[in-house]
Amino acid sequence: MAADADRPAVDGALWDDLAEFHGTDPDDRSYDVETFLAGGQTLRGIERELAGDVTGKELLHLQCHFGMDTLSWARLGARVTGVDSCPEAVARARRLAERAGLEAEFVEAAAQRLPDALAARFDLVVATYGVLSWVGDLDAWMSGAASALRPGGRLVLVDSHPVFQAVLTFDPFVADRPHGGGAPHHDAMTGGYAHADVPAEPRTSTRYPYSLGQIVRAATSAGLVVERLGEHTETETGGRHLLPQGPDGLYRFPFSDTCLPILYSLRAVRPSALGGA
Helix, strand or coil, X not given: CXXXXXXXXXXXXXXXXXXXXXXXXXXXXXXXXXXXXXXXXXXXXXXXXXXXXXXXXXXXXXXXXXXXXXXXXXXXXXXXXXXXXXXHHHHHHHHHHHHHCXXXXXEECCCCCCCHHHCCCEEEXXXXXXXXXXXXXXXXXXXXXXXXXXXXXXXXXXXXXXXXXXXXXXXXXXXXXXXXXXXXXXXXXXXXXXXXXXXXXXXXXXXXXXXXXHHHHHHHHCCCEEEEEEEECEECCCCCCCCXXXXXXXEEEEEXXXXXXXXXXXXXXXXCCCCCC
16 A cells, blocks of 8 residues: 655655565554564455456566555465555665565555556556555556556456545544545645554555446456446454444444445456457
8 A cells, every 4th residue: 555656745745655664564454564474464355356367477566655555465376566656665665575475576656657668467456445645646547556456367356446535534424525526625634544653754645436336347447447446344354443343353334224334345357359469
């Protein structure tokens, strides 16, 4: 989970702080580096199901932060490349790969402007959890993901649902963030999404809200064929620390007599011909 480029410089400073801090606090359960180094997996069931067996496949992980999920795919047998626009995150990812004894390539680049060297190389492009809300140009992001795929390759995207992203607090219930449209909005951050006590200066972050319709349209405009689109009312982690945990250990977003979606998932395939590539 990491921000992309084409944002105000202050966002870059925010992500430098987060990349330096995440995984260094023993109470940071979102980035438990020691458990990972002992052989633990950080991937969740949704993305593993959508990706299927990755043994021997070339996998590109966009906005990879400092590489724990990327290297978890490597543990499942994929040949992995991680991309992130934050220099500190990329440096930490390379060190983590060395400590874990796992083969991986990490590239410093914006997901909206992928290097030509990554074009048509991958069987899978994966992006999960805290992805598109940090991206200022959705069409460029989706075109980059499509161009990195070989013909027949698939994009796997799992992210916070636009409905859930509109929620500021759960109890009391306040939803005052925009739903869709893509126009930037700004939040003051005094901590981090994974830990409230990041030792950093208060920052202003820039987010870009997209509806599911906008996301699907961007995928199809990039030449991808959407195979699956899911909306998920349960998650294995706490959803921005807003939601109550059920007796079964899962988190849900109760609303009246139902539960609202927390996540969405999308799997799309690159057909044999894509923009002449």
